[in-house]
Amino acid sequence: MRILVTGGAGFIGSHMTCRLLDEGCHVLNVDKLTYAGSLENLGSHLNHPKHRFEKADICDLPKMAALFNDFKPDRILHMAAESHVDRSIDAPQIFIQTNVIGTQNLLLAGLDYWRKLPQDAQDSFRFIHLSTDEVFGALGKDGFFNENSPYRPNSPYAASKASSDLLARSYWKTFDFPVVIMNSSNNYGPRQYPEKLIPLMILNALEEKSLPIYGKGYQMRDWLFVEDHVEALWIALNKAAPGETYCVGGGNDFSNIDLVHALCGILDEMQPRKSGKPYRDLISFVEDRPGHDFRYAIDAGKMKRDLGWRPKADFASGLRTTVTWYLSRQKGLAAIPARERRGKA
Numbered sequence: 076m077r078i079l080v081t082g083g084a085g086f087i088g089s090h091m092t093c094r095l096l097d098e099g100c101h102v103l104n105v106d107k108l109t110y111a112g113s114l115e116n117l118g119s120h121l122n123h124p125k126h127r128f129e130k131a132d133i134c135d136l137p138k139m140a141a142l143f144n145d146f147k148p149d150r151i152l153h154m155a156a157e158s159h160v161d162r163s164i165d166a167p168q169i170f171i172q173t174n175v176i177g178t179q180n181l182l183l184a185g186l187d188y189w190r191k192l193p194q195d196a197q198d199s200f201r202f203i204h205l206s207t208d209e210v211f212g213a214l215g216k217d218g219f220f221n222e223n224s225p226y227r228p229n230s231p232y233a234a235s236k237a238s239s240d241l242l243a244r245s246y247w248k249t250f251d252f253p254v255v256i257m258n259s260s261n262n263y264g265p266r267q268y269p270e271k272l273i274p275l276m277i278l279n280a281l282e283e284k285s286l287p288i289y290g291k292g293y294q295m296r297d298w299l300f301v302e303d304h305v306e307a308l309w310i311a312l313n314k315a316a317p318g319e320t321y322c323v324g325g326g327n328d329f330s331n332i333d334l335v336h337a338l339c340g341i342l343d344e345m346q347p348r349k350s351g352k353p354y355r356d357l358i359s360f361v362e363d364r365p366g367h368d369f370r371y372a373i374d375a376g377k378m379k380r381d382l383g384w385r386p387k388a389d390f391a392s393g394l395r396t397t398v399t400w401y402l403s404r405q406k407g408l409a410a411i412p413a414r415e416r417r418g419k420a
């Protein structure tokens with residue numbers, strides 16, 4: 076298969092690009108290399124003979140159209156986005172540009188390209204759009220999001236992703252363009268930019284900085300190991316029905332405070348502090364994020380029933396794998412200036 080990926084130098088995108096190359100696919104990797112993208116994330120796969128990298132902005136419509144016509148993909152996997160909620164509160168505009176306008180450009184360029192394909196290639200073509208469970212807003216103590224949950228985004232990030240989902244949906248309904256929308260929960264694993272909760276906590280702890288937790292840390296999140304997400308996307312590329320939406324979750328529901336305690340426990344074991352004190356002593360509670368959603372949880376039943384996918388990672392070992400990776404990269408990541416590490420829990 077020839078796959079056009081966007082955002083393939085980011086966290087999920089780099090894991091997915093490596094998997095596609097390992098599966099024997101030809102990959103055109105389109106990425107603007109913002110602060111969140113790095114070619115280092117691709118390791119030795121960067122120079123894989125079937126990998127072509129193109130530094131480009133998905134907001135550049137003529138460029139996107141030219142890349143479709145030149146590479147002639149069988150599928151597109153759209154992962155490029157501005158992805159951090161805190162940044163969307165500080166500066167929403169770029170979220171509208173990349174997540175809404177950028178997605179619209181890819182849909183438009185993709186539709187134009189797809190219409191010229193022979194019938195059998197049109198039938199098997201898929202535009203896989205990565206999205207988030209945050210588009211559904213917040214849950215109370217009970218219940219789960221599923222494919223029929225209403226859209227109620229609460230942050231500019233979630234609103235921009237919701238807008239892009241609705242555009243994608245409209246291209247299926249209006250033009251029969253074979254779009255598939257994947258709404259996943261919080262991913263974790265190696266190579267995540269250290270503004271997101273897990274890597275931020277690990278690096279701050281190792282540098283003896285405070286571990287800032289929003290509110291009291293009671294917010295609940297479902298955690299999905301990135302390799303389980305990659306497997307879900309690979310299956311979707313091969314088997315997903317056009318026009319469908321799938322919710323993907325790891326089934327690991329934890330409050331932020333419990334998660335940070337777990338991380339501190341792993342660090343106490345793997346790299347004890349010189350002072351001998353536990354890392355959890357570094358936790359500090361900060362003013363809650365405006366509009367902070369209380370709980371997200373996913374019912375991934377449709378993925379399991381229709382596509383035969385199941386998350387495999389055990390949360391405790393997934394966290395250990397993640398901590399081990401950050402320990403091995405501590406020096407390089409410490410070079411990322413504090414202003415770039417702006418996330419809080």
Ligand SMILES: NC(=O)c1ccc[n+]([C@@H]2O[C@H](COP(=O)([O-])OP(=O)(O)OC[C@H]3O[C@@H](n4cnc5c(N)ncnc54)[C@H](O)[C@@H]3O)[C@@H](O)[C@H]2O)c1
Nearest residue numbers: 082084085086087107108109111112132133155156261262
């Ligand atoms: N990380 C999560 O927990 C999570 C959960 C659900 C959904 N998602 C979605 O999955 C996708 C990937 O998320 P991630 O965490 O890997 O993101 P990331 O921030 O790590 O990577 C995003 C990538 O997109 C690239 N990019 C940004 N703007 C671009 C533009 N205008 N043109 C081209 N490339 C651009 C960046 O350079 C970077 O390589 C996003 O669509 C995100 O909304 C992420």
